[in-house]
Amino acid sequence: MAGPWITEHEKKTVVEMMECGWDNYDYVEKFEPAFAAWHDRKYCLMTSCCTHAIHLLLLSLGIEEGDEVIVPECTWTATAAPVTYQKATPVFADINHEDWCLDPQSVERKITGKTKAIIVVDLYGNMPAMDSLQVISKKYDIPLIEDAAEALGSKYKGIRAGKFGLGAVHSFHRTKTITTGEGGALLLDEGELYQRAKFLRDHGRSAEIPYHILEAAPKYMPSNLQASLGLAQFQRVCELVERKRYLLHRYKENLLDIEDLAFNVETDEVYNGAWATTIVFGKSHKMTKQKAIEKLAVLNVPARPFFYPLSSLPAYKHYKTGSREENPNAYDISSRGITLSCHYKLTDKQIDFMCEAVRKILGQ
């Protein structure tokens, strides 16, 4: 389904680190400013994973018990779970048919006096209606956070995913466009927030007195080993994003003649980083994700379900902050969507084979 593209450059960089990189965080210190600059951000904090980057930001913003944080109904659990680490309540807003991302009108309906943040997700490399969401964030004075875990290389009106909101996060999970095995990053522009997050990332240590702990804070430091791989991968970021886009376009061109099939969104305003090719079957196909995955498996083609509506899952049901009635688009789109393999090593022949299988299960 997914796998990285590692070259001699990454291997050499990681070996160099292993030979002389155990006394400091010099690869982290090289990675962070370069990654921040690429996103036109002032600051970057690398973390042990993206989930931790989200938690670190919520913690730094002082989100606590009784607060509410609006998240999309359809996203990976990692967007919502850190809200619960703070004993705050995730509130699920609907997504749009056009971009599969947060629907600004639904967000506005979900705002209460307790809402302390809105986390918007760039789902499958798609970009949400950022202009409208930024207006809402300003109007209600609620910080917007961008979860760009799936959108490295995506752009909205020429602005890179990772530049939106008060803070944004990226993931370097083994399945992502650049990988450090596990890893993530928090991007920020405000100096005070950066200092607070940096302090909380490493056990709340005093900057003046060594080993003096001022607050019982988590430890979300990356290792120099992760950062060495991350730095080498990031030095190839344009090549990596181009390859992801190639895979998406090969799938799309192969299936171009099939009507009523939606892929990762690309418009005049949205440049898609194409982390993972995702298809939503139009209603005319009468194809559910479960049926598609089963039928494709018989043809030796792997596929993953579109993210489940979080409010339908055992982990989040009890919050009663989302439902099929409140978020009909999310329940509908999710029921008809699958993700196809986005492995870097896919050959054209393999993509063509998988497209033939999609064609077969749709009776085309």
Ligand SMILES: Cc1ncc(COP(=O)(O)O)c(C=O)c1O
């Ligand atoms: C939308 C979204 N947010 C957050 C994450 C969390 O990333 P990580 O696995 O690096 O913690 C992921 C990763 O799968 C994701 O897809």
